[in-house]
Amino acid sequence: MLHADSICLAQRLREISLTLAGGRCVHLIGPNGAGKSSLLSVLAGVLTPDSGQVSYNQIPLDSLSPADLTAIRGYQAQGLHTAFSLTVADVMAFFASQQRCPDVLNQALEIDLFWSRPFNQLSGGEQRRVHLAMTLAPLLTQLNAGNGLLLLDEPMQGLDIRHQHSLLALLQYFAKRGNLIVMSCHDLALSARFADEVLLLDQGQLVKQGKPADTLNASLLSEVFACPLDVFQPVVRQIDQSRP
Numbered sequence: 001m002l003h004a005d006s007i008c009l010a011q012r013l014r015e016i017s018l019t020l021a022g023g024r025c026v027h028l029i030g031p032n033g034a035g036k037s038s039l040l041s042v043l044a045g046v047l048t049p050d051s052g053q054v055s056y057n058q059i060p061l062d063s064l065s066p067a068d069l070t071a072i073r074g075y076q077a078q079g080l081h082t083a084f085s086l087t088v089a090d091v092m093a094f095f096a097s098q099q100r101c102p103d104v105l106n107q108a109l110e111i112d113l114f115w116s117r118p119f120n121q122l123s124g125g126e127q128r129r130v131h132l133a134m135t136l137a138p139l140l141t142q143l144n145a146g147n148g149l150l151l152l153d154e155p156m157q158g159l160d161i162r163h164q165h166s167l168l169a170l171l172q173y174f175a176k177r178g179n180l181i182v183m184s185c186h187d188l189a190l191s192a193r194f195a196d197e198v199l200l201l202d203q204g205q206l207v208k209q210g211k212p213a214d215t216l217n218a219s220l221l222s223e224v225f226a227c228p229l230d231v232f233q234p235v236v237r238q239i240d241q242s243r244p
């Protein structure tokens with residue numbers, strides 16, 4: 001259980017309180033600058049809020065050492081840049097202490113295909129897949145046991161449609177095992193299809209939290225995104241009702 005109590009961060013997050021249970025894939029949505037990355041950084045314990053507190057399973061994040069924090073949660077920021085000419089194998093060994101990509105990750109991310117190539121010469125989507133493998137691999141024991149916390153900032157950026165779907169299916173698989181996955185997403189159709197819960201953010205505030213059918217609502221989205229939007233409700237409802 002991840003709990004945030006009255007989180008404030010200068011000009012970026014305003015009094016955000018939320019509770020997220022394990023076993024769910026939670027999508028953070030909202031316009032550019034809404035505060036999604038800021039909130040993910042605070043929930044990951046990477047940024048300290050000006051006021052308020054975040055706790056995971058009732059333990060305040062700021063009471064954990066960096067090593068203890070890394071042991072229970074994975075966090076992927078938007079970009080990965082290396083100044084060195086490292087191969088994918090080097091990157092996985094250096095940043096994730098992995099000599100090979102675990103099968104469950106490789107099936108979804110297919111990074112074995114460019115294992116020996118220089119990371120800096122990969123395409124944006126290929127680099128993203130390596131970055132994801134690098135984030136998930138060290139947490140695999142916790143994810144298999146169902147007690148991991150995974151925070152991902154726009155993990156689908158740059159992925160083609162097949163890899164978007166295979167990643168989201170992988171995250172659903174981990175969520176069903178009991179893990180809590182929180183990710184930002186700019187594709188509302190994918191959130192409708194794959195999110196168990198949606199957090200709608202605007203101007204640093206949590207506007208709405210709930211199931212996709214309740215949050216992905218045309219008038220609310222049109223207001224938050226300041227743009228006329230239509231939502232094909234039967235699809236969202238049908239997907240929602242098919243969930244346990």
Ligand SMILES: Nc1ncnc2c1ncn2[C@@H]1O[C@H](COP(=O)(O)OP(=O)(O)OP(=O)(O)O)[C@@H](O)[C@H]1O
Pocket residue numbers: 011012030031032033034035036037038039
């Ligand atoms: N390091 C920083 N210092 C001060 N303000 C920042 C910093 N990083 C981001 N901001 C500001 O905080 C607000 C929220 O930014 P944030 O990156 O959290 O938004 P976002 O919802 O993730 O946006 P996007 O969809 O564009 O990725 C924005 O107004 C942004 O300009």
